Amino acid sequence: MSSPKEIRNYKFRIYPNKEQESKLTNWLTTCRIIYNSALADRKNYYERTGNGLTRIAQQETLKADKAKHPKVKEVHSQVAQEVLFRVERAYNNFFRRVQAGEKPGYPRYKGPGQYKSLTFTQFGDGLGASFQNDKLKLSKIGLVKIDLHREIHGQVKICTIKREQSGKWYAVLAVEEYPVLFSPNWQTIGLDVGIKEFAVLSNGEKIANPKHLQKSERKLKTLQRSLSRKKKGSKNRAKARNKLARQHEKIRHQRKDFHHKISDQLVWRYGKIVVEDLQITNMVQNHKLAKSISDAGWGEFISMLTYKAESAGRMVEKIPPYGTTQQCSRCGSIVKKDLSVRIHACPHCGLVLDRDHNAAINILHKSKAS
Template sequence: MLVLEYKVKAKSNQYKAIKEAIRTVQFIRNKCLRYWMDASKNTKIDRFALNKYSTELRNEFKFVKDLNSMAVQASAERSWLAIKRFYDNCKAKKPGHIEFPRFQKDNRSVEYKTSGWVLHPTKRRITFSDKKGIGELKLLGKWDIHTFPVKSIKRVRLVRRADGYYCQFSLNVDCVDTQPKTGKKVGLDVGLNSFYTDSDGHQEDNPRFSRKAEPKIKHCQRRIYSKEKGSSNRRKARARYSRKHLRVSRQREEYAKRLARNVCLSNDIIAYEDLRIANMLKNHCLAKSITDASWYQFRQWIEHFARKFGRLAVAVPPQYTSQQCSKCKRVVKKSLSTRTHVCICGCVLDRDENAAINILLKAIEILLKAKNTEGHSEINASGVGTSTLLGASLVEQVLTVNEESSCLDC
């Protein structure tokens, strides 16, 4: 899947219509969730039952009927996704507290399927034909959507953000750009002093976008409380505060995307730690710094570009990658404040570089085990199939491109 995004330019009454459609979606989702909570005690509720219930909502409420029928169905599907996630976590016995599906109060998008919208022949305008009154919207952006057939568009989503409204197109196309082999492999160790350190000793600076923007964000937050509740000035102050956070999130994403793309272009095998970020955030002393570093987002982009460029991304267990000597495999215990690895075998390396080498060695060991095992072997890797051809080198393996996540674009 490929997601293209345009900014929407419209009149004030059209923005109000989009906002009303978004509120309708939230209403449908919450009503479906309440229906599941009440009816599941006596009967089994699945996605088809929720779709049927959404049809009943169309007959009962006029403002629901004004929304396109497929958009109503997509809203019911959202509630089923929350329910299914709860069921899956219970079956898998996920450690920690498993959250029960909650009612939504801050929905920001409305999703249409293959009806309810018409794309202009120039593909620079889109018209929504339901009775919400959205009408024709102008699309601002540089994505070349005119190069794709209209039939490939499976979903159209209107999203509200702090700086305006956006229109997203989900296209059913394969985003593949196989690059020539480089014969290189690299291990990556993410950190807080530097964004990451690779097995060659190269370090990327940690930009700390949130820390740098924190004084301005706090200033905007104080301005909110100095305004009268319910006033237009307070609403404007909240909008300024939201835009500051939006800017930081975009900076993090673009930085992670650029680094991940460069790493995947210059290496055939990319190894990284399979970190449990949610567990690490329980350390209240480091939670803000870990969030600011956006390690999980960097991993997502690594896996995305590995699939796109035909590379091999391997996640390895993080145990003892920092403590073990990369030369003699002896365990040298160190605290977090010790930044240099010194072993009795004579190996003296930066702590993060030593960890990156261990990560790469673990990845190669995993791939060799998968290669030497007869039949199909499951490995924790992206951009490669679950089976490996015997007799082929690691770089010359037959790679299979998996379907990309709909939340990632090229």
């Protein structure tokens, strides 16, 4: 019996020509206006009637807008209608959080430059987006050069065109495919993420922290100073802003590539990986550690590790993040130590061990205990 299909995202760089880029940019502006208008309509309708405005009703309004406004008619119908799905999701998430007892802010309007992607909800010949002659065909846009650096094994269902802050364009393809299951593996490993080392395993193996942001800080400061000296509204300021955005994008891509490589290796080697269920949002409130934690990208890494494990028939188990550093992994005694103490030295049983290695063993033990 084959495993059920799953949706995986593939991200490829695309290279629209000047005319195509101008059209896509105009579409982003129009979709931002549609989004804000639909959000305002929902808010006004609710305040007036006490009821929610449905997406179906808003689709009728969108049809009327197409007849009145040429700019709206220029946008492909799939792309324009998908904007209403985004509004619906934002509104539903808002009320879900209210019902859960939270105090969320009302969904925000999108300012200039804040609407950054366009989604074709159908992919294939004769539909909104498709492949043609090794290029990406976008209806009403034309054939766009695409760098297909990875082979796609499944069926493309959705195509999202995204503009990064740096000005680069990407196509994110949602692909339905069968997962590739690895052979059974019963080996379990504990993993402790950190700052000095990116991670330490319960077998003592250390994974070095590349510290992409820290290594680029001098260059980022130089670019930031250059930006601050440029006159507001000038072309030189726009160029300086673009250079800074490109550097930040480079760091993000380096970090993501590192996470992909490490998560691939771990999922290949182990049947079960045990990690702490870290509350990273709370941890970054410690201003001394916030930058280092963000640089390491623990949240993105654990998320990536989890979905890759599930796809391969492996498992990531999350355990409560309490006491793994202070507890002795041999005798269970509590040995207090602050962050500056890198060695676990137990006065009760004599165990001397790297503190992160000790924590990784405790993480593994907690899994076995549960």
